[in-house]
Amino acid sequence: MKLGRLNHIGVATPSIADSIAHYRETMGATDIVEPFDLPEQGVKVCFVNTPTDSGMNGTQIELIEPLGEGSAIRGFLEKNPLGGQHHVCFEVEDIAAAREWFEGKGKRILGPTRIGAHGTPIFFVHPKDMMGQLTEIMETPKGAH
Template identity: 60%
Template structure:
């Protein structure tokens, strides 16, 4: 597929991992992998999840636990009871431009932009467009994250 503009994704921001138990997952990253910089978990009721970030020298891992059975993550956990890699997030300069360009390029954008865990607009691109990988596009935060 030939690009219709100069639009392109930016740096990898994080990898999202769905987990059935956020506290247990945090403990795994601390004890097994030696992670020392893990944010305090916080609820995102508008998305039906509780999240925290494992901060690494070159990226982040977003750990995501469903808040209820209605959460989109709950369905993922039902299919993958131990959890697993849920999405890959790339930064973009302008989320509205990203949505427009994805549409022009034939991608299925899931919903409208909304505020994500970093406090900036996000949107997801259907896995069928990315070799089975759910892609999150996130407007680059104005401040360090």
């Protein structure tokens, strides 16, 4: 496997509304996508786009707020009430090949491959097998970049 694009960093927040205000008013973000619910993953999601030399196609900030009682990020927010860095997400060309690759390396994959916030298949790899980083692997959207 070859290292893909760092698609986004996931940032947990107790309030996407407060985080949007922070990114807009303090950090000067100008391109923030409308938040949406991802009920299968128990999160509300909002992408903050960041610039590169050629546009707003840099690594995104993915704001995630708990949705529903069983949300997986509630535990994270109990330990980090202000929110904070939750995961990193790298792109791959072929999600099935990537899953096989990580399994072959003995890495624990968290649950089945499923559809993520960009509408393409994703899976998560256990932070204890990834030098402390919860790592999302996502298939590059077709026609992207």
